[in-house]
Amino acid sequence: MLKKRIRLSTIIRIILIGAALLVPCLHLKNYIMRILITAGIYMILGMSLNLVMGIGGMVSLGQAVFYGIGAYSAALITLRLCWPLWSVILATIVISGLSGFLLSIPMGRVTGRYVAIITLGYCEIINLILINWQSLTRGPAGLMNIPRPVTLGYQLKSSNSYYYFVLATVFIVYTAIGWTLNSKLGRNLRAMKEDSIAAEAMGINIFRQKMIVFTMSGAVGGIAGMLYAFNIGYIDPTNFTNVESLAVVSIVTVGGLGSMFGTIIASFVLTVIPEMLRGFSEYRQVLYGAALVLIVLLDHSIPGTRFKRYLSDQTDKVKSKFLQKIARMERKGKNDSAVRS
Amino acid sequence: MTALLEVSHLQIVFGGLVAVEDLSFSLNKGEVTSLIGPNGAGKTTVINLLTGFYEPDQGRITLKGQDITGFPSDQYAKIGLARTFQNVRLFTGMTVQDNILVGMQHRIPYGAFLSFFPNPTKLKAEETAIEQAQQILERVGLSDLRDEKAGNLPYGLQRKLEIGRALATNPSVLLLDEPAAGMNPQETRELGAFVRSLLQDVDAILMIEHDMKMVMRISDQIIVMNYGKMISMGTPAHVQNDPVVLEAYLGKGAKKSVKG
Numbered sequence: 001m002l003k004k005r006i007r008l009s010t011i012i013r014i015i016l017i018g019a020a021l022l023v024p025c026l027h028l029k030n031y032i033m034r035i036l037i038t039a040g041i042y043m044i045l046g047m048s049l050n051l052v053m054g055i056g057g058m059v060s061l062g063q064a065v066f067y068g069i070g071a072y073s074a075a076l077i078t079l080r081l082c083w084p085l086w087s088v089i090l091a092t093i094v095i096s097g098l099s100g101f102l103l104s105i106p107m108g109r110v111t112g113r114y115v116a117i118i119t120l121g122y123c124e125i126i127n128l129i130l131i132n133w134q135s136l137t138r139g140p141a142g143l144m145n146i147p148r149p150v151t152l153g154y155q156l157k158s159s160n161s162y163y164y165f166v167l168a169t170v171f172i173v174y175t176a177i178g179w180t181l182n183s184k185l186g187r188n189l190r191a192m193k194e195d196s197i198a199a200e201a202m203g204i205n206i207f208r209q210k211m212i213v214f215t216m217s218g219a220v221g222g223i224a225g226m227l228y229a230f231n232i233g234y235i236d237p238t239n240f241t242n243v244e245s246l247a248v249v250s251i252v253t254v255g256g257l258g259s260m261f262g263t264i265i266a267s268f269v270l271t272v273i274p275e276m277l278r279g280f281s282e283y284r285q286v287l288y289g290a291a292l293v294l295i296v297l298l299d300h301s302i303p304g305t306r307f308k309r310y311l312s313d314q315t316d317k318v319k320s321k322f323l324q325k326i327a328r329m330e331r332k333g334k335n336d337s338a339v340r341s
Numbered sequence: 342m343t344a345l346l347e348v349s350h351l352q353i354v355f356g357g358l359v360a361v362e363d364l365s366f367s368l369n370k371g372e373v374t375s376l377i378g379p380n381g382a383g384k385t386t387v388i389n390l391l392t393g394f395y396e397p398d399q400g401r402i403t404l405k406g407q408d409i410t411g412f413p414s415d416q417y418a419k420i421g422l423a424r425t426f427q428n429v430r431l432f433t434g435m436t437v438q439d440n441i442l443v444g445m446q447h448r449i450p451y452g453a454f455l456s457f458f459p460n461p462t463k464l465k466a467e468e469t470a471i472e473q474a475q476q477i478l479e480r481v482g483l484s485d486l487r488d489e490k491a492g493n494l495p496y497g498l499q500r501k502l503e504i505g506r507a508l509a510t511n512p513s514v515l516l517l518d519e520p521a522a523g524m525n526p527q528e529t530r531e532l533g534a535f536v537r538s539l540l541q542d543v544d545a546i547l548m549i550e551h552d553m554k555m556v557m558r559i560s561d562q563i564i565v566m567n568y569g570k571m572i573s574m575g576t577p578a579h580v581q582n583d584p585v586v587l588e589a590y591l592g593k594g595a596k597k598s599v600k601g
Contacts, residue, residue, distance in 0.1 A: 176457060183463060184442075184449050185456035187435070191443045194432040201392060201426075202510060203418025203447040212453050320493040323486075327495045 013261075020167055024160040033159035034231075039271035040166035041227045044173050046251040046263040048220035053249075054258030055181065056213040057193030058107075059116040062123030063248045065103070066218045068130060068240030070096045070225025072137060075146045075235055085149040092226045093219045099126075100218020104211040111196075123242055130237040142236025146229050156230075166227055170264070173220055177260055180216070189213055250292055345370050345545045346422075346514050351390060351400035360386045362569045364400070368514060368545040373537060375556045376549045378566035379589060384549045385427055387566075388516050391547075392417045392424050404514070419447050423512035425503045427519050427549075433492030437483055437502060440491050441474040444509030448473075474509065480542070481505035497528055504539070513544040521552045533559045557581065565589065 023036065049063045073095040077088050103122050107115060130137050137143070148156045149165070156162045180186055191199040192209045200206055229235050247270075255266030274288050344367035351364040361383045368374050376384045389395045391402060393414035402410045404420060412420070423444075432440050442449075449470045455463050478484040481501045486494065491502060500520060507515055520536060521529045533555040539546060550556050556563065556577070563580045565573040567589040573580050580586055 179459060180457050183456035183467070184446055184451065185453050187439055187443050188446055190435055190439075191432045194434055195430050197394075198426065198430040198432065199443070200414045201394075201418065201424055202444050202506070203415050204443070205413075205415045316490065316493055319489070320495075323489070323493065323498075324495045327497060 017171070024163055030159050033163055035271060035275050037159065037163055037166050037227075037231055039268045040163075040170050041224050041231065042248070042251060042267035042271055043170050043264045044227065045221055045224035045248050046255065046267045047173060047177060047260050048217045048224065049248045050252045050255070050258065050260060050263050051177065051213055051217045051220065053252055054256075055186070055189050055193065056210065058111075058210070058213075059113070059249075060119040060217070061116050061242065061245050061249065062103070062119030062121075063217075063221055064240045064242065064244035065119075065123045065126045066096050066100060066221025067225040067228065067244060067248075068126060068237070069099045069218075070222025071229040071235050071240065072130065072143070072225075073222070074226035075143045075229045076136070078146060078149075078230075079143065085151050088149070089223070089226065092222050096222020096225065097215045097219035100214040100216070100221070101211060103218070104214035107210045107214070108207050119245075120242065123245055127237055127241055130240065137237070140236060140238075142234060143229075144234050146233045146235070148233070149230050162231060166231075169223060169227060173223065174260055174264065177220075181260075185212065254292070344368065345405060346391075346547075347401075347403045348391070349401050349403075351387070351397050351402070353386065353390060353395055353397050359569050361390065361397075364566075364569075364571055366564055366571065366574060368547055369562070370544050371540060372561035373540065373546045373548060373559050374562040374564065375560040376547060376564050376566065377551070377553075377556055378572075381568075382566040383569040384566055385518055386569075388424055388518055388547070388549065391516060392422055418444075418510040418512075421511070421513035422516065423507035423510040423514075424516040425500075425507050425518055425520065427522065429496075429499045429503050431491040431499055431503055431506070433490065435491060436487065437478065437489050437491055437494070438471070438474055438487040440502060440506050441477050441509045442470055444506040445470055445474060445477075445511075448511060477505050477509050480508065496523060500524075500532075501535075508539070508542055515539060515543045515546045517546065517548040517550075519549050519551065521550055521555055526554075529555050 024033070045063065045067055048066060049060060052058050052060045052063075070092050074088055074092045077083050077091055083091070103119065106118055110118060131139055133139070148162065150156075151165075154161070156165050181189075188199070188204050189209055189212075191202065191204060192206055196206050225240075228239070251266045251270050252263055254270060255262030255264070270292075273291055277283075277287050280287060346368040348367065349365045351361055352359070353361050364387065366374075376387060378384055386395065390397050393412050393416065396411050400410070401408060404422065407420070409417075409420060409422075417423075432443060435443070449466050451463050451466050475484060475487070478487055481504060483494075483498060483502055483505065486498070491499065494502060504515075504517070504520065507517075517536065521532050524532060529552050536546065536548065537559045548556075548560075560577055563573075563575065563577055564571055565580055565583075565586050572589055573583045573586045575583075
């Protein structure tokens, strides 16, 4: 039974990947491709937050920091140093990873809502630096004319080629996170989220786990920022405020904490809905907000995963009852035999 | 007989309350030591002190001659002290096997960096770890349930899993905090035999327990605490007949009733 379920989810994944690969063949409008690219970028950003929130169990309200740092470092390195793409990617990962590490340092003994407050403050600080360090970032004027990346001697100018670039990145990030979570590190992180006291008693250094998860989250968030900078070609500090952080929090919450696949679906849905509502002009944000509330009320997560969770909840309940019954019967049997002897 | 774990003049004060006062004892190799006493006597505080959850105000703890006083609490699993909790603290959302693997984590020989991508070191280490976890699960009788969520297990099995998780850290001293709490007499009897048999896996056991029958049956040494102080120590027979112990449990004038 378990085998079947695994196979079904693999099939769904393969179908989705296939569909994603075939999208450019439909010759859609540039505008739609751009929406899909944005969705892809949010998928990566969402996964980076889900690492901290869903796996590490800490609410971060400052994910825009990594997004911004990734975008600015990629843009600055490309514009000022003219490094090739692969070095830019590597440098972006290192720089934004470092910024994540920096954020984890005050987290030593901090838990719960205080983590959220620290991340909120960190986001504010970095935003002010981006605005005021004019010699480097050009302040509120922002950085312009960031060229599309060149890879294998080919510039990703068209929407379709950039779409594939983003798609590949989403796939790589998703797979790498999957590997990580299915290892000792993943288990330790989940243990920390479930019960940090018991985890400590098992020899897990909580502070170290926090450092690792924030560094990872920073690196992944930075990749999303880099993709954003290359996509739009223009960045300024207003793109990376707490508003952005909250948008990502809603993506992760809707997709389901700890589920990377849910995050991917949720980023897609939550990027497409506002675009579909464009016709309603000023009521757009109201409708978007209402849609968010509805989704969360209906379920705390999107319909597809809702059904799955309902199923697994039910089987869990039945199983646990069954196990208890067996234990009771065993006990009874033993008691009977004890009485007889 | 050599002392494995030695505690000397341990003391901790919370505000105005002296939770543990001038406590000295030692755990010997191959022995089950029980820590008993009325509620609030400071028994769990002792285990919290021994595993670094509290730092003692005074006193020294040595394990195999090494001073371990004031180590950070995540170091204890590595040096060979493992504990269970009074109210079971499993990773309820994780599978039974994963709970054991978390217990084994400091013995799985690859670091955070090698976790990020598949590589021979990681795959091999995971494979052996899962094999070892399987052995531990067989030891505690849960091998059929390894893919079950820990939170779905009935209470008695959760207790067993917690002991298994502690065993997974490969400890030399096992600290059990009320393993029989919430169990019926039949289960308690089985658990007693099981705890005794754990001496094959670990060098010494320190157990807090309220069930006197079990304590008297399986302990080699009993420490009795009251109001943070040790009031008696010795073999079950000695402790049972100690008038100070009778007084602490039943009040003045009581006679010989702590017997199991």
